[in-house]
Amino acid sequence: MDKQAYRIAVLPGDGIGPEVMREALRVLEAVAVRFDVCFQFDEQPVGGAAIDVMGSALPEVTLMACEKAEAILFGSVGGPKWESLPPDEQPERGALLPLRKHFGLFANLRPSICFPSLAKASPIRHDIVGDGFDVLCVRELTGGIYFGEPKEIRDDINGRVAVDTMIYHESEIERIAHVAFNSATGRRNKVTSIDKANVLRNGILWRETVEAVAENYPDVQLEHLYVDNAAMQLIRRPRDFDVILAPNLFGDILSDEMAMITGSLGMLASSSLGKDKGGGLYFGMYEPSGGSAPDIAGQGVANPCAQILSAALLLRYSLGLTSAADTIDCAVREAIDAGMRTGDIFTGEKDTKKVTTAVMGEAILAAINEGN
């Protein structure tokens, strides 16, 4: 019988994007052999690289490749070369936002993992970080105050006035809450829902809706925190959190706070989920949390872990290849535990070695091939 072939749109983009994507594709090829599946990579230009050759950050051919795929593996876009273009033609606004909109990517999942052997890289006190933490931020991505109408700056009799509208439909809250509860199942079974129900009507509807969804998940513990308190508690006791569920604005801020306290941007993966394919699987776009890092691009020193862990999220959330995803996660952890460090996570600790992008990729590949 033919093995199942999964089509993946691969958009390396700019700066360190192509360098780290190369390692992620090698890792995917290795797990394909180990788990007897087949990946078809459809590689297309995006961002500045696409502007240079095709005149647009998101060419039609790239969008078509994404439409035909099960999921998108995205690198990063942008850089000084394209900063003088009109804002809507620049790599990020011209590619990333249209992709999110086109595919209705409503759920942003960002695992904030502080690996035990990288705990010293966290700016948080060692007695608080302990041997690390693992928090998943689930952020609503297509609603709330970022998109509500009216949204304008206008003149009135007292001068200029700015209006943004925070609006959530119950169905939007239900949809993202299911993603959070499903994610908590199989982790540590706890969801912390974030709102501002003491001030905002949005917060009241958010809280009531999340509580109703929670009834479908009796094994998952639900707690509510006001966003201001959550910002403090995440720093005071990050190890107590499992899944954080937040509306767009609050999730934007808290997920960056979590990224910061892990201490290593180059390790952080991210996924943006759209159409529900059934069985807990979604169409999605997977990318590192960081950008194109123009300061180190072309030097072969970028950390490929975020891109590789993004590929693992793709296998988990879009293809349902859980064992293959677990294998990648373990292999990254093994390489880190063995002392491999790219420049961004190198602190000179005993038994660690500063390595290039390719050597880090090799170490992860070796862990996969050795069968962790």
Ligand code: NAD
């Ligand atoms: P950045 O995330 O690219 O870089 C911030 C710092 O983190 C830099 O010092 C960089 O060297 C380091 N860094 C990031 N990823 C790393 C990795 N994998 N390994 C080692 N070090 C890493 O943020 P920036 O400098 O603000 O933005 C640079 C460009 O990237 C800009 O054009 C920006 O618009 C774009 N950007 C793109 C995305 C995206 O494609 N999703 C996201 C953020 C920024």
